[in-house]
Amino acid sequence: MNTENTAKMDAMADDLPKKLHIAMFPWLAFGHIIPFLELSKHIARKGHHISFISTPRNIERLPKIPLDLASFITFVKLPLSRVENLPENAEATMDVPHHIIPYLKIAYDGLQEPLSRFLETSTPDWIVYDFAPHWLPPIAVKLCISRAFFSVFSASCLGFLGPPAESSVMEDAIYPKGTRMEPERLTVPPKWVPFPTKVAFPLFMAKQLVLGFYEENASGISDWFRYSKTVLGTEFIAVKACMEVEGEWLKLIGKLYNLPIIPVGLLPPSVEDQGGHDDNKDSTWGTIVEWLDKQDKGSVVYVAFGSETKPSPEDFKELALGLEQSGLPFFLVLRKQNSQENGEDLDDQIPEGFEERTRDRGVLWKGWAPQVKILGHDSVGGYFTHCGWSSVTEAFQFGRPLIMFPIFGDQILNGKLLEEMQTGAEVPRNEQDGSFSRESVAKTLRLVMKDVEGQIYRDKAKEMMTTFGDKQLQDRYVDKFVELLENHGQACGDR
Known part of the structure; x- marks a missing residue:
């Protein structure tokens, strides 16, 4: 037996x-x-x-x-x-x-x-x-x-x-x-x-x-x-x-x-698994959520360009001035590379007087930020992004429409695909040299975040939750x- x-x-x-x-x-x-x-x-x-x-x-x-x-x-x-x-x-x-x-x-x-x-x-x-x-x-x-x-x-x-x-x-x-x-x-x-x-x-x-x-x-x-x-x-x-x-x-x-x-x-990624390169993650989130909790639902544009890429100093300044001109509440993440290009300091990238002029409606956050947690907060209504595929995935888990500024390579193709899907709008740029204006940045931000004509982006992004969030x-x-x-x-x- x-x-x-x-x-x-x-x-x-x-x-x-x-x-x-x-x-x-x-x-x-x-x-x-x-x-x-x-x-x-x-x-x-x-x-x-x-x-x-x-x-x-x-x-x-x-x-x-x-x-x-x-x-x-x-x-x-x-x-x-x-x-x-x-x-x-x-x-x-x-x-x-x-x-x-x-x-x-x-x-x-x-x-x-x-x-x-x-x-x-x-x-x-x-x-x-x-x-x-x-x-x-x-x-x-x-x-x-x-x-x-x-x-x-x-x-x-x-x-x-x-x-x-x-x-x-x-x-x-x-x-x-x-x-x-x-x-x-x-x-x-x-x-x-x-x-x-x-x-x-x-x-x-x-x-x-x-x-x-x-x-x-x-x-x-x-x-x-x-x-x-x-x-x-x-x-x-x-x-x-x-x-x-x-x-x-x-x-x-x-x-x-x-x-x-x-x-x-x-x-x-799940919010529970969210980690980072910061030893003070818990206290970091506590500070951030305290500010987010005070903002109106869907009013804040989250601005971040990932860990791998960043706009040139000239482009960043123009983007920041466009963000300022939009009049929208924002949470802007500014990260430095550990080996800084040309010895550049983070503060050198910020337009003169920007922080003082926008202090009442925006946060300029220097260093690592818990992106998934921020995107999941009710006060966030849109994501100004470089179109990295992982970042897009994180945004659509929560149905956030995109304001897109792809920087190189696959990000460009992702941006075109997402435009086709009507889940966001790309900041218009000159085809020949890639130049753009702060006015076009402000206009694109307002279109996706609040204008009547941009409702299609907000609706389509919410639809993405049924796939990305399932x-x-x-x-x-x-x-x-x-x-x-x-x-x-x-x-x-x-x-």
Whole structure:
């Protein structure tokens, strides 16, 4: 009888999904690290073990893991090697000005050897990686580790970029070799997009994209090369997206890339999990909420540009003066990069007399702020944003319409997609040079926040809550992703 029961239990155990060991390896930017961490937490909730790999300082700056998940997530600290032109203690894009980021990529590439050693000794079942480690897929193949590329960018961004040239006969047939990367081509939707869309770059930004993405930088290779190699080396692409928002684009990239495309949902962070890089988070929120509680419902515009990007000093001054001219109550977050560009001080960016003139209706907050908590407060009626995909996700959880000022790269394409969805309005800019006026800033703010003509933006943003704020819907996407990890690992026999 005991033997029979044991056999039954063994048979039942065979039917249960194997508990996996999954390594996560994001790029060194908090706009990437945080979505990777959110995805890790979801996977850990299914009982799988996560090795979350980054640098010591980045790991120290992460929000605390919920206690019930602490035993399932191990943080693996790989120190960066010293690189010329990279400031000491710079371990993330938020630590350096934009032109120094290629040197951070050199340091990141230096993780190849220590990461290889870790993978060899710990033998995870899967490695989930970002766009930057072009050298990683061959290492994983050799070690018989299954590979998944996780895109923190929107599906529309991937659809606009199209597949790596090496994998696509179609691209050469549509665009003569090399011409796809001409700035003028990037100002209209690609010919492979079969539906009408506004998703494209203004000329001034297209020129920046060619320089910053397609051309070789100080790291010795282009970001396009990195992206191409990581995509070509994956078994499938996981995308921070869902069918309800980007269904057409997800179907398109499935055809373009000739790879399984797995939407993992939008990974909205919960207010309870909100953490930050500030040791005094609780007292910080206490000060902020005291001011927010005194404001009228839906009256405040929250202004923030994320941890990775900031407007130029000239643009910031014009934006601030436009905010002042709008007459709206505001909460403006001004963050410095830890390695300041040109030795610039935060106070140098603020227009002279701005704080004094707006003290009765606005807050200028210097440093980290609990963004999810602020966006969730009833007094906040709109979000003046750079259109980072994670920030957009946070805003739509609470139905906040957007006043958009995208700064570079995928933010531009996100802004065009969101305009199509009528969930916000972009500050008008000159197509040739990107210039704009404080008057247009003030007009766009008033349009989205209070004008009758802007009601469509407020209504459409509220509609987004049914998707972005639906935890059960978003969790189902992650559940399907985890099922794929459980059922489709690389067959290599005993490792």
